[in-house]
Amino acid sequence: MRRPLVRRLTALAAAAIFLPAAAACGSGDSTGESGAKGGTSPLVIYSGRQQALVKPLLAKLEKAVGAKVQVRYGDSAELSAQLLDEGDRTKAALFFSQDAGALGALSKEKRLAKLPQATLDKVAPAYRSANGDWTGVSGRARVIAYHPDKTPEVPGSVRDLVEPEWKGKVGYAPTNASFQAFVTGMRILDGDDATRTWLKGLKANGAKAYAHNIAVLDAVESGEVSVGLVNHYYWYERVAEKGADKVKAKLHFPRGGDPGALVNVAGVGVLKGSGESEQARKAVEFLLSKEAQTYFAEDTKEYPLAAGVTSSVKDLPSLDSLDSPKIDLARLDSLRDTLAMLQDVGMV
Template sequence: MRRSLGLLSIVLCLAPLAGCGGDGGSSSENELTIYSGRNEKLVGRLIDSFGRKSGVKVKVRYGESAELAATIAEEGDNSPADVFFSQDAGALGAVEDSLAPLPATLTNAVPERFRDPRGRWSGTSARARVVAFSTERVQERELPDSIFGFTEPRWKGKVGFAPPNASFQAFVSGMRLDVGDARTKQWLAAIKRNKPKLYDNNIQTVEAIARGEVDVGFVNHYYLYELRAERPDLPVRNHWLRPGDPGSLVNVAGTGILSSTEHKPQAERFVRFLQGREAQTYFAQKTFEYPLTAGVQPIRGLPPLRRVVGPGFALGKLGGELRGTLRMLEEAGFST
């Protein structure tokens, strides 16, 4: 599944609103409009389930998270959206001023590092950056414990990644926030000299490892599990970099309620639903992400989330870095 993020400054023509929900939600007072940066194929069933069980008439506008964030900013107080369900914490951070503070019961339901420090948005699920590697050509003990180690000559021509993918762009933004622009530019230049193979998305990257095109790839952790669901014998594993390394970024999908909403009770109910057992179990077992609320465990084989630690900046800051990151990638020769 593709999870991509566009340029914040560009507002594209978005899909018409799609409705779902039970007949009991026909009143305008019992409806909810969601702007979802998460793909309909990924979360459509969950949103449908909320509509059926709550009786709330739900309308959904799907699009890229960054594009929807730009739309919310442009619409201002006239936005028809009640809830922003974002694939990326950076997109939530980009519209924080348009979001209302959430009740403490909702923000406190997830770990502190996966919510806005001022309580305007809260994570729903998490994913970690990893280095996927070939079990046929690489021993894990040979792999560096830092993303900076892959600039060494021995990895020349053996690394793959997807510059157009939002998760890679967020990783580069995170590196900029963590170690600064100068060192990030140095890393990009050194990786470029190592002649990496470039792909359109993370799935292609993991498939290339399995085919033997590259030995390692920079991806999100769940793509391995997506492919293993179809190919249990896939000769690829995930390598987890050391805690705090830029290559260990843990990002979240999350929700915020617009301050302009006239349907606050329904909006809070939806956020609470995404934090509940049904949705959290879905994220764990169907999308292979990390659930964020207590009582639901990730799939077998994933390290505990408390041990998966990225750089220490607030995730909402990622949104403000996207333009600069895209410019930096282009200057380094990585087309986005």
């Protein structure tokens, strides 16, 4: 029998907290409380971004804020739930989330402090909180990866993937946070009934589930499936590693505000009541600096969001050119309902 969803989320959140995640940046990686510099309290960051991805950047952040940084890594939704549970007792000063929904959940419960307007103004309103309490720092677009030899006509919309011609030809990662955020976006755009019908149709059409985006891209690359639902940067990272002539898969950026074209953000918020809020605000400023934005653009192949920084990745469409759905990213906070829906249709 499946466990109730709330119990599952609580258990996952607890597991994230007690994993040996940390790895504070800088010399002497540790999560202990004794690592402060010169008696200064450490800046505690809860990070939903993977250690392998952001540790080099957070090492530079440590120097920028002038204090020891301690990082607790985990899933963004789980860490958000943990922060809500901890409330004023939390030692975290900054939440670095993989997606906007987890930040929106904290904002809804008024757990985030207002950011300076000058900081917010560095990022377009579409990619930050309307309440002024979190901001995106990097963006990623949902795309359709396809095998050109097996896809004579690329699907114009993800909604088409439940049609008979795509039976057994679609790959997706239902347990992946980015897929779940996309489903949440579809719920906002199309409504719950239509989204549930689409998910059931996708499953009934023999779509193949994989553990993560990389596995989906691998399946497209090998021809195991014809198309796959992924984030854009996985393909660009592979091209950078192997060369464009060695990568068989291609990308399609859906148009017309399609839910399959969602642009989500990784973002940050300062925890309300934190004794280290000034250091946390400095950390936000650093993540929007040219140095950090260039890191996102060049190292992780994401979209930089701060004004004045553009991506130099070859053949990557500009962020302004994408025809993504116009939704308030804070509304992606209804992840719990999305997980319940995915569980109901048997995808997770």
